[in-house]
Amino acid sequence: MDMAQSALTQWIEYLLEEKENIPNPSDIKTIKPSPNQFANLVRAEIRDNRAVRRTVSIPGWLDVKAANAGISLSKVLQDALKEKLNV
Numbered sequence: 681m682d683m684a685q686s687a688l689t690q691w692i693e694y695l696l697e698e699k700e701n702i703p704n705p706s707d708i709k710t711i712k713p714s715p716n717q718f719a720n721l722v723r724a725e726i727r728d729n730r731a732v733r734r735t736v737s738i739p740g741w742l743d744v745k746a747a748n749a750g751i752s753l754s755k756v757l758q759d760a761l762k763e764k765l766n767v
Contacts, residue, residue, distance in 0.1 A: 681720070681722070684720075692724055736753075738753070
């Protein structure tokens, strides 16, 4: 099932990149599998992982401390947002 989800996700992401239409999903009730076959639902979660530039403000002293500590502000912001949004 993981491979089906991965394949479907990659295919949909490809269609989005190519600006092509994504076909509507089939109604599982209308699918008639052949003998020794079955139909199953496959879920794909599409996320746009392209980087987006955002401007944020922090105090100068905090920027200096973060730079001296080698902390990536982008990574910290991403981690904090994921935690806050439960994703």
